[in-house]
Amino acid sequence: MTEPPRDARERLIEGTRELLWERGYVGTSPTAIWRASGVGQGSMYHHFQGKPDLVLAAEQRSAEQMQRDIRACFAQEGSAYERISAYLLRERDALRGCPVGRLVADPEIAADGRLREPARETFAVLHECLVSALEDGRNAGEFAADLDAVRTASTLAAVVQGGYTLARAEASAEPYERAVQGALALLRLADR
Amino acid sequence: MTEPPRDARERLIEGTRELLWERGYVGTSPTAIWRASGVGQGSMYHHFQGKPDLVLAAEQRSAEQMQRDIRACFAQEGSAYERISAYLLRERDALRGCPVGRLVADPEIAADGRLREPARETFAVLHECLVSALEDGRNAGEFAADLDAVRTASTLAAVVQGGYTLARAEASAEPYERAVQGALALLRLADR
DNA sequence: GTCTATACGGCGATAGAC
DNA sequence: GTCTATCGCCGTATAGAC
Numbered sequence: 001m002t003e004p005p006r007d008a009r010e011r012l013i014e015g016t017r018e019l020l021w022e023r024g025y026v027g028t029s030p031t032a033i034w035r036a037s038g039v040g041q042g043s044m045y046h047h048f049q050g051k052p053d054l055v056l057a058a059e060q061r062s063a064e065q066m067q068r069d070i071r072a073c074f075a076q077e078g079s080a081y082e083r084i085s086a087y088l089l090r091e092r093d094a095l096r097g098c099p100v101g102r103l104v105a106d107p108e109i110a111a112d113g114r115l116r117e118p119a120r121e122t123f124a125v126l127h128e129c130l131v132s133a134l135e136d137g138r139n140a141g142e143f144a145a146d147l148d149a150v151r152t153a154s155t156l157a158a159v160v161q162g163g164y165t166l167a168r169a170e171a172s173a174e175p176y177e178r179a180v181q182g183a184l185a186l187l188r189l190a191d192r
Numbered sequence: 193m194t195e196p197p198r199d200a201r202e203r204l205i206e207g208t209r210e211l212l213w214e215r216g217y218v219g220t221s222p223t224a225i226w227r228a229s230g231v232g233q234g235s236m237y238h239h240f241q242g243k244p245d246l247v248l249a250a251e252q253r254s255a256e257q258m259q260r261d262i263r264a265c266f267a268q269e270g271s272a273y274e275r276i277s278a279y280l281l282r283e284r285d286a287l288r289g290c291p292v293g294r295l296v297a298d299p300e301i302a303a304d305g306r307l308r309e310p311a312r313e314t315f316a317v318l319h320e321c322l323v324s325a326l327e328d329g330r331n332a333g334e335f336a337a338d339l340d341a342v343r344t345a346s347t348l349a350a351v352v353q354g355g356y357t358l359a360r361a362e363a364s365a366e367p368y369e370r371a372v373q374g375a376l377a378l379l380r381l382a383d384r
Numbered sequence: 385g386t387c388t389a390t391a392c393g394g395c396g397a398t399a400g401a402c
Numbered sequence: 403g404t405c406t407a408t409c410g411c412c413g414t415a416t417a418g419a420c
Binding site for chain 2: 185
Binding site: 232233 | 404405
C-alpha cells in the first residue's frame with residue numbers, strides 16, 4: 001500500500017511524524033528521530049538545520065495529508081448530512097488522537113508562529129469544508145434555516161478533537177464514538 | 193482569595209500543578225518543580241519518592257478541584273438547559289486548556305493506569321452530571337424524548353476539550369467560543 | 385552525503401552533612 | 403526537614419574525517 005521511504009531526508013520526515021504524533025515536541029529527541037528513521041546522526045544534521053527545522057517539515061507533511069483527506073471526504077457525493085457524517089465516522093484510531101491536533105498541546109509549538117501555522121491552516125480547511133456542507137444542507141432544507149453554520153462547524157471539529165481526549169482518559173475508543181454519534185444525532189434533530 | 197501555600201509539601205504540589213498544566217509530563221522536570229515551588233531539591237525528595245509520585249499528588253489535587261467545580265455548577269438552581277449552559281459558559285482561559293485533559297496527551301500518563309486514574313475519574317464525574325441534567329431536561333419536556341443522554345453528554349464534554357485544541361491552533365479563544373455556542377444552539381434546536 | 389568523536393548542559397536521582 | 407555535592411545518562415548539537 002504505502003511506498004517505503006526512499007532517501008534519508010524522506011525517512012527522517014516520516015520518522016519525525018510518527019514520533020511527534022506519539023510523544024509531542026518535547027518528547028521527541030533528535031537521537032530518537034535518527035534512530036527510528038534508520039539514518040545516521042550526521043546525515044540528519046546534513047539535511048536539516050536542527051530539531052525545529054525538521055519538526056516543521058514533518059508538521060507540513062502531516063498537515064498536507066490531513067487537508068487532502070478532509071477535502072476528499074467532503075468532495076464525495078451525497079447530502080450534506082451524509083458528507084458530514086462520512087467525515088465524522090471515518091476510521092480513526094481514537095486512542096492515538098490527531099497527528100495535527102497533538103502538536104498544539106506543546107507550548108513550544110503553540111508559542112511559535114511558524115511551528116503553529118500548519119495546524120492553524122489545517123483546522124481552517126476543516127472549518128471551511130464543514131461550513132460549506134452545513135450551508136448546503138441548510139439551503140436544501142436538511143437543517144433548520146437558523147442553524148449557525150460557522151459556530152456549528154467549530155462544534156463538530158471540536159467534538160472530534162475532544163473525543164480523542166476523552167478516549168485517552170478512559171483508555172477506550174468508546175467515549176469518542178459516543179461523542180461523534182451524539183453530535184450526529186443533534187444534527188439530525190436540528191432539521192426544522 | 194486563595195490561601196498562599198504553607199509548607200514545602202504544599203508548595204511542591206501547587207508548583208507541579210502549574211507546570212503540568214503548562215508543559216505536560218515530559219516537559220516538567222524535577223528541577224523546574226523545586227525552583228518554581230521555592231523549595232530546595234533535598235526537600236522535594238524528602239516529601240516525595242520521585243517525579244511520578246509528585247505528579248500523582250498534583251494530578252489528584254487538580255482532579256479533586258475540577259470535580260468540585262463541576263458538581264457545584266450542576267447543583268445550581270435552574271432548568272436543565274440553564275445548568276448545562278452554565279457549565280459550558282463558565283469562565284475559562286481557552287488558550288491554557290484543561291489542567292486535567294492536558295495530562296492524557298502525554299503517553300507516560302496515558303500508559304500508566306495510576307497516573308491516568310484522576311483524569312478518568314474526573315471525566316466520569318462530568319459525564320454523570322451531564323447525563324443527569326439531560327435526563328432531567330428530557331423528562332421536563334425541554335429536550336426531545338428520543339435525545340440520547342449518554343451520547344449527548346459525551347458530545348458536550350468533547351466540545352469543551354476539543355474547543356481548547358482549536359483555540360490553541362489559532363492562538364485565539366474565538367474557536368472555543370464558537371464551538372460552545374454552536375453546541376448550545378444545537379441543544380436548543382433539539383427541543384421536540 | 386554519511387560517519388564517528390566530542391562537547392556541554394540539563395534530567396532524574398542518590399548520598400551524606402547539618 | 404533541608405542543604406550541597408555528586409552521579410550517570412540523555413538532549414542537542416558541532417567538528418572534522420571519509
